[in-house]
Amino acid sequence: MLKKAASYLLPVIIGCIFIPIPLVGDFHFESAMIAAITGAFWAGITTSRTSLKKDSEVIIKITMRVALFGLPLLVFSLITSCLSANGALFWILIPFPAILFGAAIGRFFRKLVAPFPAVLTVLTLLFISLGVLLIEFLTLPQVYYFNHIWGHWPGPIYDETVQVSSSLFYFRGITLLWVLLLWALTDWKKSALPKVLSGISIVGLCVGYIFLSEFGIVSPRSDLQQKLSYHYQTEHFHLFADEEHFSDEDLEFWALKHEFYFDQIVDQLDVDWPEGRMIESYLYANAWQKKELVGAKFTSYVPIWLEQDQLHIAEEHLEYVLLHELVHVISKQFGNDFFNGSWSIGLIEGLAEAIAKDASSESTLDQIMAAKDRYPTAEEMESALSLLGFYADAGAISYTTSGSFVKYLLENYPVSNFKQAYKTTDIESAYNTSFDNLVEGWHASLPDLEIDSVDQRASNRIFSQQSIFQRPCPHSLTETQKLWDDLQYYRITNQKELEEITLRVLFELNPENLIIKREWARNKLESLDAEQVELSIAVDDPDPVLQIFKADAFALLQKWDQAFAQLEITRGVLPESIPRTFTYSFETRSDTLLWKSFTNARYKNIYPSPDEAETYNSTNTLILNELLIEERFDEIISSYAAVLINQEIREDWFDIYIQLIDQLIYMSEFELASQWIEKVNELELRPRYKERLDEQQYWFDFMIVRQ
Numbered sequence: 001m002l003k004k005a006a007s008y009l010l011p012v013i014i015g016c017i018f019i020p021i022p023l024v025g026d027f028h029f030e031s032a033m034i035a036a037i038t039g040a041f042w043a044g045i046t047t048s049r050t051s052l053k054k055d056s057e058v059i060i061k062i063t064m065r066v067a068l069f070g071l072p073l074l075v076f077s078l079i080t081s082c083l084s085a086n087g088a089l090f091w092i093l094i095p096f097p098a099i100l101f102g103a104a105i106g107r108f109f110r111k112l113v114a115p116f117p118a119v120l121t122v123l124t125l126l127f128i129s130l131g132v133l134l135i136e137f138l139t140l141p142q143v144y145y146f147n148h149i150w151g152h153w154p155g156p157i158y159d160e161t162v163q164v165s166s167s168l169f170y171f172r173g174i175t176l177l178w179v180l181l182l183w184a185l186t187d188w189k190k191s192a193l194p195k196v197l198s199g200i201s202i203v204g205l206c207v208g209y210i211f212l213s214e215f216g217i218v219s220p221r222s223d224l225q226q227k228l229s230y231h232y233q234t235e236h237f238h239l240f241a242d243e244e245h246f247s248d249e250d251l252e253f254w255a256l257k258h259e260f261y262f263d264q265i266v267d268q269l270d271v272d273w274p275e276g277r278m279i280e281s282y283l284y285a286n287a288w289q290k291k292e293l294v295g296a297k298f299t300s301y302v303p304i305w306l307e308q309d310q311l312h313i314a315e316e317h318l319e320y321v322l323l324h325e326l327v328h329v330i331s332k333q334f335g336n337d338f339f340n341g342s343w344s345i346g347l348i349e350g351l352a353e354a355i356a357k358d359a360s361s362e363s364t365l366d367q368i369m370a371a372k373d374r375y376p377t378a379e380e381m382e383s384a385l386s387l388l389g390f391y392a393d394a395g396a397i398s399y400t401t402s403g404s405f406v407k408y409l410l411e412n413y414p415v416s417n418f419k420q421a422y423k424t425t426d427i428e429s430a431y432n433t434s435f436d437n438l439v440e441g442w443h444a445s446l447p448d449l450e451i452d453s454v455d456q457r458a459s460n461r462i463f464s465q466q467s468i469f470q471r472p473c474p475h476s477l478t479e480t481q482k483l484w485d486d487l488q489y490y491r492i493t494n495q496k497e498l499e500e501i502t503l504r505v506l507f508e509l510n511p512e513n514l515i516i517k518r519e520w521a522r523n524k525l526e527s528l529d530a531e532q533v534e535l536s537i538a539v540d541d542p543d544p545v546l547q548i549f550k551a552d553a554f555a556l557l558q559k560w561d562q563a564f565a566q567l568e569i570t571r572g573v574l575p576e577s578i579p580r581t582f583t584y585s586f587e588t589r590s591d592t593l594l595w596k597s598f599t600n601a602r603y604k605n606i607y608p609s610p611d612e613a614e615t616y617n618s619t620n621t622l623i624l625n626e627l628l629i630e631e632r633f634d635e636i637i638s639s640y641a642a643v644l645i646n647q648e649i650r651e652d653w654f655d656i657y658i659q660l661i662d663q664l665i666y667m668s669e670f671e672l673a674s675q676w677i678e679k680v681n682e683l684e685l686r687p688r689y690k691e692r693l694d695e696q697q698y699w700f701d702f703m704i705v706r707q
Contacts, residue, residue, distance in 0.1 A: 007065070008064075008065075008068060011065045011066070011068040011069040012068050012069070012071060012072060014069055015068070015069045015070060015071060015072035015073055016072045018031065018034075018069075018072075018073065019072060019073065019076050025073065025076075026073070026077065026082065026087070026473070026475060027070065027073040027074050027076070027077040027082070027083060027087045027088070027091065028084070028086070028087040028090055028162070028475045029087070029090040029094065029151070029152065029154065029162060029475075031070065031073055031091075032070075032087075032090045032091045032094035032095055032151065033094060033150045033151055033152075033153075035066045035069055035070060035091070035094070035095040036094045036095040036098035036099075036149060036150050036151050037098070037129065037149060037150050038066065038069075039062055039063070039066045039095050039096075039098055039099040039102065040098040040099060040101060040102030040125060040129075040149045040150075041102060041122065041125055042062050042099075042102070043058065043059060043062045043099045043100075043102040043103035043106065044102035044103060044105050044106035044121040044122070044124075044125050045106060045118050045121060045122065046058050046062070046103075046106065047059075047102075047103045047104075047106035047107045047110060047121075048106035048107070048109050048110050048117040048118045048120075048121040049110065049117075049118070055103060055107055058103065059099060059100065059103050062099055062103075063096060063099055066095050066096075066099065070091055070095075074091075080473065081473070081476075082473035082476045083476070084475065084476045084477065086162065086163045086164050086475070087475065087476075089164040090151075090152075090164060093151065093152075093164065093168055093169070093172050094150070094151030094152060095151070097148075097151075097172045097175045097176060097179075098148070098149055098150070098151060098175075100175075100176070100179045101148050101149065101175050101178060101179055102121075102125060102149070103179075104178065104179040104182040104183055105121055105124050105125060105182060106118075106121045107182070107183065107186065108182045108183075108185070108186055109121050109124075111186035111187075112186065125149060128147070128148055128149055129147060129149035129150055132147065133145060133147060136218070137305065138305065138306070139220075139306075140218055140219065140220055141219065141220075141221055141224065141282075141294060141303050141306065141310055141312065142218065142219040142293075142294045142295050143155050143156060143294060143295045143296050143301060143303070144294070144295025144296075146167070146168070146171040146217050148174075148175045148178065151168075151172075152168050152171070154295060155291070155295035155296050155297070155299070156295075156296050156299040156301065162475050165216065166215070166216075167215055167216040167217055170208075170215045170216075170217065171215075171217055173204075173208065174204075174205065174208040174209070177201045177204045177205050177208065178201075178205065180197055180200075180201045181197075181198055181201035181202065181205065183197075184197040184198040184201065185198055216292065216293075219293050219294055219295075221280070221308070221310075224240065224282055224293060224294070225240050227242075227293060228240040228241055228242055228243075228282055228283065228284065229243050230242065230243040230246055230251060232251045232252070232255050234255050234258065234259050235259060236258075236259060236262050236273070236277075236278060236279055237255065237258045237259070237262075237278065237279050237280075237281050238278055238279070238280045238281070239251060239254070239255055239258070239281045239283060240280065240281070240282050240283065241282075241283040242283070242284060242285035242289065242315075244285070245285035245286075245315060246283065246285075246315070250315075251283075253666055254283065254318060254322075256666065256703070256706075257318075257322060258279075258281060258322070258326070259702075260698075260699060260702045260703075261322060261323045261326045262279075262326060262330070263702060264323075264355075264698065265323075265326055265327055265330045265355060266330060268355060268410075268415075269330065269331070269334075269355075269415055269419070270415050270416070271330055271333050271334070272333075273330075273333070274333075277309065278309070279309040279310065279311070279326075279329055280308060280309065280310040280311075281310070281311050281313070282294075282310065282311070282312045282313070283313060283314075283315060283318065284312070284313070284314045284315065285314070285315060285493075286314050286315060286316060286489070286492045286493065287314040287316065287317070288489050288492075288493075289314070290312060290313075290314045294312055296312065298314075298317075300312060300313040300314070300317050300321045300324075300325050301325070302325050302328035302329050304328055304329075304331075304332050304335065304339060304340045304341045304348075305339040305340060305341070309329050309332065310329075311325045311326065311328070311329055313325060316492060320358060321356075321358075323355065323356045323358070324352045324353065324355075324356040324358060325352070327351055327352040327355050327356065328348065328352055331348070331351055331352075331422065334419040334422060334423055335422065335423060336423050336424075342422045342423065342425055343425040344385045344386065344422075344425045345385070345386070346384050346385030346386065346398065346402040346405075347385060347402070347406065347421065347422050347425070348422075349398065349399050349402055349403070350385070350399075350402030350403050350405060350406035351406050351418075351422065352403075353365065353399045353400065353402065353403025353406070353407075354403045354404075354406040354407035354410055357403075357407075357688075357691055359399065359400045359403060360688065361655065361688065361692070362686060362688055362689075363686075363687075363688050364687050364688045364691065365400060365403050365404040365407055366404055366407070366408075366445070366446055367687065367688070368400055368404070369400070369401065369404045369446055370446040375443050375446065376401060376439075377439070378435055378436045378439040378440075381401075381405060381435075381439050382435060384398060384401055384402060385402060385405075404442070404446075405439075405442050406418070408441065408442040408445055409421075409431075409438070409442075412441065412445075413431060417430050417431050418430070479509065480506065480509060480510055480513075480516075483502055483505060483506050483509070484506065484516075486498075486502050487499060487502045487503055487506065487519075490502055499523070500523060500527065503516075503519060503520055503523050504520070506519075506520070507520040514543055514546075517543075517546060518543075518545055518546060518549070521533050521536070521537065521546060521549040521550075522549065524553075525549060525552055525553060525556065525602075525603050526603050528556065528603065528604070530552075530553040530554075530556040530557050531553075531557070533549055533550060533552075533553035534550065534553045534554065534557065537549065537550040537553075539566070539569060540569070540573075541573075542573055543573075544570050544573050544574050544575070544582065545582075547566065547569060547570035547573060548567075548570055548585055550566050551563050551564075551566035551567045551570060551589065552599055552602075552603070554566055555589070555595050555596065555599050556599055556603065560592055563589075563595070567586065567589055570585075571586065584623075584652070588623055594616055597612075597616065598623065601623075607636070609636075610636060610639035610640055610642070610643055613640060613643055614643045621640065621643055621644055621647065623656075625637065625640040625641065625644060625656065625660060626656045626659065637660070637663055637664070637667070638664060638667060638669045638672060641660055641664055641669070641672055641676065642672060644660075645672070645675055645676060645679065649679060649680065649683065650683075651683050651684065651685065651686075651689070654680070654683075654685070654689050654692075657676065657680050658692055658693070658696060660676065661673055661676050661677060661680070661696045661700075662696060662699065664676065665696065665699050665700050665703050666703070668703070668707065670700070670703070670704060673700060674700065677693065677696060677697055677700065680693060681693060
């Protein structure tokens with residue numbers, strides 16, 4: 001009796017032990033995977049015993065024990081409000097079919113009277129759980145996987161939104177067909193029923209495996225190239241893009257950026273690129289399409305372990321991550337022989353971050369580090385460069401810290417030293433000094449940097465982030481978060497009606513949420529439903545952005561007296577922390593002509609001619625130019641740029657200047673672009689701004705050479 005009670009109590013205790021462990025203590029797919037692996041091997045070994053007669057009893061017993069293991073996780077998720085429908089579905093679809101599958105294999109070897117059936121069962125389960133994974137890992141570009149033992153790995157850990165897809169239901173159907181076939185084959189001679197069941201299973205499996213790619217179980221390169229059918233070839237790249245989303249001009253622009261960054265990286269890292277070696281770049285219409293096809297939603301990635309060089313990026317992320325991801329591709333040339341990378345994840349990502357320098361648009365990597373109260377010790381840095389240490393922190397923290405350190409190594413030692421350290425992970429041998437000395441040298445390079453409140457805010461923002469391992473409900477999404485994700489999808493796919501419906505529901509659920517209220521007001525103004533904004537935003541609303549929207553609503557309704565009165569009210573509620581550029585909102589609305597021009601452009605996509613814009617103040621002309629760049633109206637961007645070059649420029653508008661210069665260079669407006677680079681360079685620029693302006697000079701030189 002005591003033994004029986006202990007058999008029920010033990011899995012509950014083990015489940016309780018798992019609760020404080022990050023991720024696997026959550027009632028979601030990670031704990032379900034552990035339960036599936038344990039249950040499959042346990043069932044397989046148990047049913048392989050020659051003395052066993054009642055397979056169903058064993059399956060029920062193991063299923064109960066696995067369920068008891070999950071019970072504390074379920075209860076804790078309920079108490080902490082972390083339980084989600086997806087987590088419950090993962091627990092149904094991952095462990096329990098795995099138990100049946102393991103039992104079917106063990107029973108199969110027992111019924112065949114095979115020698116050492118338990119050993120054969122374990123070897124078979126190991127091959128299916130690890131061998132099949134390794135084959136797929138080394139041959140397929142995707143980062144999600146399905147498996148009959150451990151169920152499903154949905155993609156990178158940085159993609160925290162993990163949901164059960166129809167693909168998992170489809171794959172588990174295949175798992176159950178294998179169970180049915182293995183069960184029926186051993187009873188083939190008993191009656192006609194096993195023969196019928198075997199035939200049904202075989203037909204079902206054949207059909208199931210034929211349509212693996214169609215149902216999203218695998219995504220081979222050929223399948224991706226068929227779905228991303230717009231092909232563009234350059235000297236070093238094959239670009240594959242979504243034909244309905246990328247225009248000829250879009251693809252030409254990004255093809256040039258690929259080659260530009262390639263030249264930069266190869267030169268900086270002194271890489272002798274093999275002649276004729278081509279890189280495949282898969283450009284997805286959006287993050288949602290990328291999630292569907294390769295399993296990574298907001299995570300851009302490079303499968304460095306594959307022989308074929310390739311990168312996978314959604315269109316909305318290209319501007320921010322292309323350089324970073326190309327570093328990963330090119331660094332394969334000096335990676336280790338096993339997977340073309342480094343055993344130090346910190347060196348892999350630190351190298352990309354050191355070259356891209358994109359942790360912040362306003363502060364350099366070193367300034368962000370220097371703004372910290374305390375620098376990482378040598379021991380902490382050694383941990384941060386390791387796999388577990390790197391992912392223990394939030395991504396922004398690990399990337400920034402390792403990026404600053406690697407930047408120091410590249411700037412103060414020959415690049416060959418770093419390449420050796422990258423390949424061997426033996427940093428001390430590569431640099432012929434102790435790791436402590438390298439870290440001390442890095443620390444010594446930081447205090448001399450000039451730090452201001454902008455750098456401090458950037459540092460605080462990055463180093464206050466929590467990693468997925470530190471969050472109490474790492475995979476749980478509120479209804480608001482789900483709707484917000486839907487809203488972004490409808491917006492990026494230009495589904496206006498669904499966007500408006502979703503935004504209305506969000507606003508009704510969260511009428512006081514500032515971000516949602518701003519989005520709702522902006523949407524209403526863009527829909528020219530200014531009356532709703534006028535009625536819904538209080539005259540004394542404490543948010544200056546909403547106050548400006550209310551003033552714009554009056555302007556769109558031609559109620560100019562109320563519009564200017566509202567503008568004065570807005571001046572009175574400006575907090576000290578308001579962005580500097582917000583104060584220019586008053587310049588764009590300083591008279592009815594300027595204000596009408598601004599609202600026409602912002603909400604109606606009606607732009608004045610460059611001749612008209614020449615009569616406006618510099619702020620209005622600049623903002624109109626920014627809107628033109630966003631809309632990619634290339635034919636008049638250069639005309640606006642020619643007007644602006646003669647007006648006053650300010651560091652506050654640096655981001656717009658960079659966009660303008662970038663577009664002018666692409667349009668081969670080299671003389672005008674050169675004038676802009678020279679003019680912006682005359683400003684007292686922040687160090688990070690200087691880095692970004694230098695990048696435009698390199699872009700300029702690259703395009704000049706290609707003419």
